[in-house]
Amino acid sequence: MRPPHDVLTHRRIQPGVVRFLYDRYVGKNPGRIEANDREVLNAAIARQIFDLRSESGLSQRELAERVGTSASAVCRLEDVEIRFVSPSADRTESRPDARRKKKKA
Numbered sequence: 001m002r003p004p005h006d007v008l009t010h011r012r013i014q015p016g017v018v019r020f021l022y023d024r025y026v027g028k029n030p031g032r033i034e035a036n037d038r039e040v041l042n043a044a045i046a047r048q049i050f051d052l053r054s055e056s057g058l059s060q061r062e063l064a065e066r067v068g069t070s071a072s073a074v075c076r077l078e079d080v081e082i083r084f085v086s087p088s089a090d091r092t093e094s095r096p097d098a099r100r101k102k103k104k105a
Helices: 015-025 030-055 060-067 073-077 096-104
Strands: none
Touching: 030 073, 060 073
16 A cells, blocks of 8 residues: 555655554544544545556546446545544534435435
C-alpha cells in the first residue's frame, strides 16, 4: 500500500501523526476499529481502481461503458473518503447516514 499523503500539498504525512489520529479517534473501541478497517479497505480498492484505469489509459467514461455503469458511478468509486468520527460525535444521530434515514422517514 502506498504511504499516506496530504492531498493539498502532496507531502508525506509523518507516521507519528497517523498514530496520534488513530489513537485519538479510533483507539480500542471495537466499533471504531471495524469502521476504520472498512474505510481503509474502501480506500485501497478505490486506489486500485484508479491505478488500473489510469495504467490502461481509460477515462472514467470509457471504463464505465466497458463495465456497464455510469461515469459518475466510477467517479464515486474512485473518490472514496476516509471519515474520522470525533469522540463527541459518537451518537447515532450525528452520523450522516442516520440523518439521511431520518429525512426519508
